[in-house]
Structures are given as C-alpha cells and as structure tokens.
Amino acid sequence: MAYVAIADRQQELHDPQSFLTKYVWSQDHKVIAIQYALTAFAVGIVAVILSNMMRLQLAWPNEFAFIDPQTYYQSITMHGMIMVIYLLTALFLGGFGNYLIPLMCGARDMVFPFMNMLSYWVYLLSVVILMSSFLVPGGPTGAGWTLYPPQALLEGTPGSNWGIILMLVSLVFFIVAFTMGGLNYVTTVLQARCRGMTLMRLPLSVWGIFMATVIGLLVFPALLVSGIMMTFDKLFATSFFMPALISMGESADYSGGSPILFQHLFWFFGHPEVYIVALPAFGVVSDIISTHSRKNIFGYRMMVWAIVLIGGLSLIVWAHHMYVSGMNPYFGFFFATTTLLIAVPTAIKVYNWVLTLWRGNIRLNVPMLFAIGFIFTFTHGGLTGLFLGNVATDATLTDTYFVVAHFHMVMGVAPLLVVMASIYHWYPKVTGRMLNEKLGKLHFWVTFLGTYSIYLPMHYLGFLGIPRRYYAYGETDFIPNSAVDVNISITIATLIVSTIQLVFLFNLAYSYFRGKKAGPNPWEATTLEWQTPDTPPQHGNWGPELPTVYRWAFDYSVPGAVNDYIPQNQPSDETTGDAHETSDTGGGHQ
Amino acid sequence: MSQEGISNTAEAAAIPNDWSGVVTDWSADKQTFQMSWGKAMMWFFLLSDTFIFACFLVGYMTVRVSTTEPWPVSSEVFALHLFGQDIPLILIAIMTFILITSSGTMAMAVNFGYRRDRKKTAILMLITALFGATFVGMQAFEWTKLIVDEGVRPWSNPMGAPQFGSSFFMITGFHGAHVTAGVIYLSVVAMKVLRGHYESKGYEIVEITGLYWHFVDLVWVFIFALFYLW
Ligand code: HEM
Ligand SMILES: [Cu+2]
Numbered sequence: 001m002a003y004v005a006i007a008d009r010q011q012e013l014h015d016p017q018s019f020l021t022k023y024v025w026s027q028d029h030k031v032i033a034i035q036y037a038l039t040a041f042a043v044g045i046v047a048v049i050l051s052n053m054m055r056l057q058l059a060w061p062n063e064f065a066f067i068d069p070q071t072y073y074q075s076i077t078m079h080g081m082i083m084v085i086y087l088l089t090a091l092f093l094g095g096f097g098n099y100l101i102p103l104m105c106g107a108r109d110m111v112f113p114f115m116n117m118l119s120y121w122v123y124l125l126s127v128v129i130l131m132s133s134f135l136v137p138g139g140p141t142g143a144g145w146t147l148y149p150p151q152a153l154l155e156g157t158p159g160s161n162w163g164i165i166l167m168l169v170s171l172v173f174f175i176v177a178f179t180m181g182g183l184n185y186v187t188t189v190l191q192a193r194c195r196g197m198t199l200m201r202l203p204l205s206v207w208g209i210f211m212a213t214v215i216g217l218l219v220f221p222a223l224l225v226s227g228i229m230m231t232f233d234k235l236f237a238t239s240f241f242m243p244a245l246i247s248m249g250e251s252a253d254y255s256g257g258s259p260i261l262f263q264h265l266f267w268f269f270g271h272p273e274v275y276i277v278a279l280p281a282f283g284v285v286s287d288i289i290s291t292h293s294r295k296n297i298f299g300y301r302m303m304v305w306a307i308v309l310i311g312g313l314s315l316i317v318w319a320h321h322m323y324v325s326g327m328n329p330y331f332g333f334f335f336a337t338t339t340l341l342i343a344v345p346t347a348i349k350v351y352n353w354v355l356t357l358w359r360g361n362i363r364l365n366v367p368m369l370f371a372i373g374f375i376f377t378f379t380h381g382g383l384t385g386l387f388l389g390n391v392a393t394d395a396t397l398t399d400t401y402f403v404v405a406h407f408h409m410v411m412g413v414a415p416l417l418v419v420m421a422s423i424y425h426w427y428p429k430v431t432g433r434m435l436n437e438k439l440g441k442l443h444f445w446v447t448f449l450g451t452y453s454i455y456l457p458m459h460y461l462g463f464l465g466i467p468r469r470y471y472a473y474g475e476t477d478f479i480p481n482s483a484v485d486v487n488i489s490i491t492i493a494t495l496i497v498s499t500i501q502l503v504f505l506f507n508l509a510y511s512y513f514r515g516k517k518a519g520p521n522p523w524e525a526t527t528l529e530w531q532t533p534d535t536p537p538q539h540g541n542w543g544p545e546l547p548t549v550y551r552w553a554f555d556y557s558v559p560g561a562v563n564d565y566i567p568q569n570q571p572s573d574e575t576t577g578d579a580h581e582t583s584d585t586g587g588g589h590q
Numbered sequence: 591m592s593q594e595g596i597s598n599t600a601e602a603a604a605i606p607n608d609w610s611g612v613v614t615d616w617s618a619d620k621q622t623f624q625m626s627w628g629k630a631m632m633w634f635f636l637l638s639d640t641f642i643f644a645c646f647l648v649g650y651m652t653v654r655v656s657t658t659e660p661w662p663v664s665s666e667v668f669a670l671h672l673f674g675q676d677i678p679l680i681l682i683a684i685m686t687f688i689l690i691t692s693s694g695t696m697a698m699a700v701n702f703g704y705r706r707d708r709k710k711t712a713i714l715m716l717i718t719a720l721f722g723a724t725f726v727g728m729q730a731f732e733w734t735k736l737i738v739d740e741g742v743r744p745w746s747n748p749m750g751a752p753q754f755g756s757s758f759f760m761i762t763g764f765h766g767a768h769v770t771a772g773v774i775y776l777s778v779v780a781m782k783v784l785r786g787h788y789e790s791k792g793y794e795i796v797e798i799t800g801l802y803w804h805f806v807d808l809v810w811v812f813i814f815a816l817f818y819l820w
Contacts, residue, residue, distance in 0.1 A: 111627040179638060187631045190622040199617035217634065221641035225649060228760070237745040238756035240653055256657035256751060261649060268645075549619070 027113035028539050029098045032120050034430070036094035039120075040087050043127055047082035048498055050075040059491035061472040070158040072471040073142030078130075080145030081167070084273060085174060086127055088415055092280040093178070093216065094123060096422060097185050097209045099430070103529035104206045106194025106547045106569075108540045110184040119181035126173035133159065133166035141167045144469060146270070149241040149262050153234050155248050165234060168227045175220045175227075182213045194528075196549035200304070201568070203527045203553040204297065207304050208283020211311040212276045218315065219272040226265035233257070263325055267318035274411050275314040279307055281418035282349060285371050287553070288421050289353055291525045292368035293360025294564055296554035298352045306345035313342045323394050332391045339389035343382070350379055361557065361564075366440035367523075370421030373448045374414050381410025384459065399469070402462025405455045413451045420447070420504070427508075428522045432535050433515030439507045443500055450497035457486045524565045527553050531567050632798045636805045643809050646764060647816055650757040654820075662749035664818050667740065668732075682818050685728050686810065689769075692721030693807045696800045703796035708783055711796060715780035718803065722773040729766050733759070758817070765813055768806045775799055 023031060054075050057067040067075075098116065102109055110116045133140040142158030143151060151157050152164050159167075189202070189210045202210075229240040233254075241262040242254035290297040297303060319327060319335040353375055362368065384406040387393045397403065420443070427435050464483055466473065473479055521530040533543040547569040555566035561575045616622050623630055654661055665678035672680065699714035736742040742755045779799050782788065788795055 111631065179635070183631050183634050183638075186634050187627055191620075191625075191627050191630050193620050196619050198619045199622065201619075217638040218641050221638060222645050225642060225645035229649060232744065232756060232760060236756075238760075239657075239745070239752055240649065240756060244658070253745070256653070256659060256753060258652055258656040261652045261656070264652075265645060265649065 027117045033098035040091040044087040050079040055491040055494040059488045069471040088277045107192040122177035126170045129170040136162035185213045201552045204283040204286040208279040212279040215272045219269045222265045223269040267321045271318040272314045281415040288371045293362045294556045295360040298355035309345045367421045367425035369444045374417040378414040400462040401458045405458035428518030435511045446500040453493040653753040657751040659751040700800045703793035712780045712784040719773045719776040
C-alpha cells in the first residue's frame with residue numbers, strides 16, 4: 001500500500017474558543033512561542049540586574065554595602081546560568097523555534113501540540129524553582145555557572161545547601177521541558193513540511209534551529225546525568241564527584257570520587273551549548289541579511305553543510321575548557337586540533353554573510369543594522385577564541401578577563417544582537433504592527449557601541465592578568481591604576497547599555513498599540529511565514545489549503561521577474577509579466 | 591509553465607540509484623522518513639535516551655577506575671544461596687532471560703497488531719507487561735537483599751568502594767524506572783487495543799510501544815555486561 005505522507009492527509013482543526021484555551025492553556029505554537037519569549041525576557045531582566053550589581057561592585061568596591069562577596073558570587077552564578085540557559089536557549093528554541101518552524105516549513109502546528117504546551121509549563125516551573133532559590137536560607141548557589149564540585153557542595157560556598165539543590169532540580173526540569181519541545185521541533189522539521197518544501201529549500205533559520213535542537217537532544221543528557229549524580233552527592237553523600245577531602249578543618253564523608261568526571265560531563269554539554277545558542281543565531285541572521293540586501297544568500301548549500309558540520313564538531317571539542325584542569329597533554333593536542341578545525345566552517349559562514357552583503361541592494365533598516373552588528377561582534381569573539389583554543393596561549397589567558405571578554409562577545413552579545421534583529425524583523429508578523437524605526441536606531445547604536453565599550457577594554461584587563469570571578473582586587477602590585485579607571489568606564493557603559501534596553505521595552509509596548517500597520521509582508525520577504533493569509537497568522541496558519549512551495553527561500557532580485565522577490569509559494573508562470581520562460585531558480589536548488 | 595512541487599512517493603522511480611539518490615530521498619519534500627510522526631518522534635527520543643544511559647555508564651566506569659578502594663567482586667555480591675551452594679549471578683541471569691523473552695512476546699504483539707488481531711495483540715502485550723513487572727519485582731528483591739542482608743548503601747558498603755553502591759542504585763534504579771514506565775505504557779495501550787480504540791487509526795502504536803520496550807531491553811544488556819560481568 002502506498003504510504004500517504006501525513007502532510008497530504010486531511011486534518012481537522014479544532015479552534016479553541018475560550019480565552020483560557022486560546023491564550024493560557026494554548027496548544028498553538030505561536031502562543032506558546034510568545035509565552036516562552038516573555039518568560040525568557042522576564043528572567044533575562046533579572047540576569048541584567050545582577051550583572052549591573054557586579055559591575056557596580058567592580059567599579060567602586062567598598063561603596064555598596066548590599067553587595068558582599070557572597071552576593072557577588074551568587075550574582076555571577078545566577079547571571080551566567082540564566083543568560084545561557086533560561087534566556088538564550090529558551091528564547092531561541094522555545095521562542096523562535098516554536099514560532100518559526102511550523103510557519104517556515106508550511107505546517108499547521110508542531111506535530112504534537114499538547115506536548116509542546118507541556119514543554120512551556122515545565123519550563124515555567126523550572127524558572128520558578130530557580131527564582132525561588134533567591135528566597136531560601138543561604139540564597140542561591142554561588143558556585144559559578146559551571147557548578148564545579150567539590151566546591152559547589154562544600155560549606156563556605158554560598159548556597160551550598162538549598163541553593164545548589166534548587167539549581168540542579170531546576171536544571172532537570174529545564175531539560176525535561178527542552179526534550180519535550182525539542183522532539184517536537186525535530187520531528188516537525190523532518191516530517192511535517194508542506195508540499196514542495198524539500199530540506200534544501202528550507203530557510204536557514206530552520207536549519208540553524210533544527211541543528212541546535214539536535215545537538216541539544218544529544219548533550220543535555222550529559223547535564224542531566226551530572227545533575228543527578230551531583231544531587232546524590234549532596235543528598236545521599238555518595239562520592240561520584242567528591243574525592244576524600246578536608247573541609248572546614250574536618251575530613252568530609254567523601255572518598256574516591258572524580259571531580260574531573262564532572263568537568264567532562266559538564267563540558268560535553270557546556271561546549272555544544274554555546275552552539276545551541278549560536279546556530280539559531282547563524283541561521284536567523286542569514287535570512288535577515290539576505291532579505292534586507294535583496295540578494296540570495298551566498299553559498300546556500302555551503303551554509304547548510306557548515307551548520308551541520310559545526311554541530312557535529314561541537315561534540316568533540318569540549319575539553320578545551322579543561323586545559324589547565326590536569327589533562328594528558330595528548331588530549332590537549334587532540335582538543336586543540338578539533339577546536340581549531342571548527343574555525344573553518346565558521347569562517348566560511350562569515351565570508352558568506354559578507355559576500356551576501358557585497359553589492360547587495362542594502363536596506364539599512366533596524367533588523368539589518370543589528371544583523372551587521374552581529375557580524376562584527378561574532379567575528380571579533382571568534383578571533384579571540386583562537387587564542388583560547390591553543391593550549392599554550394590559553395594557559396596564560398584562562399581565568400582572566402580575556403575569557404570574560406571572549407565569551408561575552410561570541411555567545412553573549414552576538415546572539416543577543418540577533419535576538420534584537422529578529423524581534424525587529426518578525427514583530428510585524430507577530431503583532432501586525434511595525435516597531436518604531438527611530439527608537440530602534442537609537443537602541444541599536446547605543447547597544448552596539450555600548451557593548452563594544454564594555455567588552456573591548458576587558459581584553460586589555462585580561463592581558464594584564466586580572467582574574468575573573470573576583471569580588472575585589474584590593475591593593476595588588478601588578479594591577480596598574482589604569483585598570484581601575486577602565487573598570488569604572490566599563491561600568492558606566494554597562495549602565496548606559498542596560499538603560500537603553502528600557503527604550504526597547506517601551507518600543508515593544510508602544511508599537512503594539514500605536515505602531516504603524518504592517519501589512520502581511522512589510523520587508524518583501526520570500527519565506528513562507530510572510531505569505532500567510534492573515535497577519536498575525538490565525539490558528540492553523542494557512543486557512544483551508546496548505547501552501548505549496550516551488551522554489552528555495554532566497555529568490556531576491558531575480559532577473560526578469562516583476563518584483564525583486566519571489567515568494568517561495570509562487571509558481572514560475574506567475575513571476576514574469578509575459579509568457580516568457582524564466583530560468584527556474586527553484587528547480588536548481590532542490 | 592507551472593512546476594509541480596516534487597513529491598517523494600509517486601516519482602520514486604526517477605531517483606538515481608546511488609549516493610545522490612540517498613540525499614535526494616532524504617531531502618525530499620514533506621517528510622524525510624516514511625513513517626508516522628509518533629514513530630519518528632519515538633526514535634528521536636530513544637536516541638536522546640541512549641545518550642543518557644551512555645553518560646550514566648561512562649560515569650560509572652570512570653568512578654570505578656578512579657576510586658581508591660577495591661571494587662567488590664560482583665559475582666560474589668550478586669550470588670544467591672540456593673540448594674546448599676552459592677550460585678553466582680543466578681538471579682541476574684534469570685532477570686535477563688525474562689526481559690529478553692519479553693522482547694520476543696512484544697515482537698509477536700506487533701505482528702498481530704498489523705494483522706488487526708485485537709485479542710492476540712492485547713494478550714501478548716499484557717504478557718510482555720507481566721514479564722516486565724516480574725523483572726521489576728525481582729529487582730526489588732535484589733535491592734532488598736543488598737540493602738538488608740549485605741548492608742550496601744548508596745554512600746558506603748562493607749565490601750569496598752562506596753561508588754559500588756552509588757552506581758548500582760543509580761543505574762539500575764534509572765533502568766528500573768524505565769521498565770516500570772514501560773509496563774504502564776504497555777498496559778494502557780493494550781487496554782485501548784482491546785477496546786478497539788485504534789481500529790480507525792491503525793495499529794502502529796503497538797510498534798511504537800515495542801520500540802521503547804526493545805530499547806529498554808537492549809540497554810539492560812549493556813548494564814548487565816558492564817556492571818555485572820565486569
Ligand atoms: C548586560 C550585559 C552583560 C554584562 C554587563 C555582563 C557582565 C558580566 C560580569 C561582570 C560577569 C562576571 C565576571 C567575573 O567577575 O568573573 C559575567 C559573567 C558571565 N556572563 Fe555576563 N554580562 C552580560 C551579558 C551576558 C550574556 C548575554 C550572557 C550570555 C551568554 C552572559 C554570560 C555570562 C557567563 C556565562 C558568565 C560567567 C559566570 C561565571 O563565571 O560563572 N553575560 N557577566
Ligand atoms: Cu567550548
């Protein structure tokens with residue numbers, strides 16, 4: 001019996017009726033996406049406040065009584081963990097993934113909407129657990145976002161009782177939520193595309209989010225397992241990660257565990273995590289750059305394979321975070337090699353973005369500005385990565401501010417710029433209104449220049465040898481006065497950058513009510529989400545008929561076509577005014 | 591001239607018979623694998639779950655190597671005193687046998703499912719679930735024996751390295767939880783099969799349940815080899 005593809009089968013749609021089922025217990029991927037995004041933003045604000053507290057302390061030590069060493073370490077930990085996991089991962093996959101995958105693939109929804117809804121609620125639960133650690137005795141854990149044992153579990157580290165347990169439990173819930181969502185994203189991309197939508201016609205956003213989800217499904221298990229083992233070490237006094245040691249003058253009840261094992265498990269997750277954040281950003285930014293330079297993305301196939309290759313390689317580079325942990329030098333050699341290999345596909349991507357811009361008909365609007373900003377900060381962070389990827393140079397730079405500068409450039413600022421770019425880009429589809437352009441430009445320039453004035457000087461601090469994760473430096477001989485001044489200027493920049501985000505939030509709220517009406521396709525983009533019958537798209541996305549796709553996602557400025565863009569769902573005979581045959585761009589790129 | 595979307599079913603003959611054909615096939619429109627959403631998702635889940643168990647086992651092997659005290663001899667710890675002599679690993683051997691048998695009954699259930707023989711399918715699934723429950727029961731017996739008779743605790747034991755107990759309870763516990771979930775899953779699906787719930791949808795669900803069950807059995811083989819036989 002011939003197998004009927006599910007996309008071809010008849011489906012019934014049950015439109016939710018009441019307010020509750022429509023906006024709260026919603027199974028619609030678009031609503032879930034917005035729930036994810038709003039929650040992620042809410043915790044993100046907490047993380048930003050924490051970073052400002054740390055910066056105040058670093059610039060004016062002794063001035064602020066409410067920041068003691070304990071609070072400082074707790075702030076570092078919560079800031080790092082929230083930013084990486086609860087903000088960026090949740091936003092890119094739960095937020096953008098949910099919104100874009102079904103729309104860009106031409107599906108009505110995720111394949112299992114109920115599970116998708118559960119995913120959000122479990123995520124919310126994990127956030128609530130995490131936040132509750134601010135309220136328990138001892139406060140949240142101060143072990144650093146890497147949570148290294150033994151110190152994370154020992155007396156003397158802030159939050160070594162309640163804080164660390166809540167952190168681990170919250171992570172376990174997060175992983176459960178991610179898995180439920182992630183299985184949906186992967187299955188939807190692979191199994192629920194519309195007619196004509198081959199894998200090699202997918203927009204790069206989908207490719208990036210897809211690959212990020214795949215590596216997430218493969219590496220979150222390592223975090224889960226290390227979290228479980230560490231919880232046991234704490235609750236049942238097992239010794240998975242805990243060697244025999246003396247703590248507070250007494251010998252602790254542990255013996256024979258391996259702290260290095262934790263590091264391996266953690267970084268087997270932790271490094272790919274960087275790419276879980278970066279790959280969606282790569283994908284999204286490719287689509288945005290192509291759209292706003294009215295040119296097809298340069299080297300589409302290469303871009304796809306680069307995403308796949310980066311995802312694959314990211315699984316075998318983890319120990320470059322452990323060069324100084326006491327590893328066999330041959331391992332160091334292996335991991336340095338794989339780390340530098342990743343630079344190849346990454347560099348290809350950067351070249352391709354630049355070549356896409358090259359002689360494009362660039363429309364310098366806000367999303368495009370942020371996208372170009374991303375190319376700068378990402379390239380910049382990538383170059384400093386080369387220093388840290390080599391064992392010899394890393395040995396002197398590790399645990400200094402050079403590292404802080406590096407990872408903020410490459411996985412902090414760069415993905416966040418893409419987040420901004422995509423919000424300016426897709427807000428019109430989500431709400432039906434444009435964001436204010438003037439406020440947007442102000443937001444961009446202050447953010448872009450501001451983050452540079454935060455992180456560029458940090459490289460210099462790193463070269464001076466100033467260690468990271470220090471509450472205060474006191475009178476230290478090797479630290480010159482210039483470093484003190486630099487710290488003050490960094491903090492001032494931080495305060496400015498953080499404040500300008502309020503303008504952004506204002507813009508989001510204001511434009512929702514007062515923004516210019518957007519129409520269905522304000523950027524004249526080709527991808528499917530701009531071709532929905534309604535804006536914002538209704539439940540079920542496409543009305544009675546699923547779309548059919550005839551071409552790849554990048555038909556901009558095709559010679560001979562009437563418009564400078566041809567939507568993916570437009571048949572060839574409708575692209576030209578007359579009956580002449582155009583070269584079929586879609587066919588060439590299946 | 592309108593170009594049709596490429597379809598991967600009707601025109602299958604046109605696909606070249608080499609590696610480029612494989613690529614074309616996989617990247618064709620609508621769906622990459624010719625299977626239902628549920629089945630595909632189960633496969634992806636199992637892939638992810640494989641990594642969980644792999645991490646557990648790698649973690650266990652690492653602490654076993656890193657610990658400073660001697661590792662208890664598993665053939666002695668897991669011996670049963672039967673008929674006047676100690677038989678090493680006998681309980682585990684029986685448990686393994688039961689679990690593997692249950693994979694057989696599961697496979698038969700899948701077969702009858704596709705033949706739309708509701709009764710046989712449901713009965714075989716329930717038998718499978720029963721085997722699973724027996725396995726969990728014997729595991730409970732094994733745990734009790736270790737805890738009560740041998741004094742093994744997650745944090746220490748009289749025979750040597752404390753990591754023995756920690757890894758044992760953690761890994762077999764996690765696996766046992768999988769089996770328990772499987773028993774529940776099997777029973778629910780079996781009852782629905784019996785009620786004719788899948789008459790219109792088809793019986794692929796039996797196969798999906800089976801995928802999970804076979805996976806849990808397969809994982810056990812690794813645990814058996816790496817924990818009990820090493
Ligand atoms: C508002 C912008 C931000 C500022 C001002 C900021 C500032 C800081 C500061 C002061 C530290 C502590 C450095 C130390 O004492 O060692 C830190 C650590 C960290 N930040 Fe940020 N940060 C920002 C955004 C982000 C973003 C977007 C990410 C997302 C990837 C991020 C991830 C981290 C991580 C992972 C750590 C390390 C935490 C640890 O050492 O355990 N930050 N940040
Ligand atoms: Cu890394």
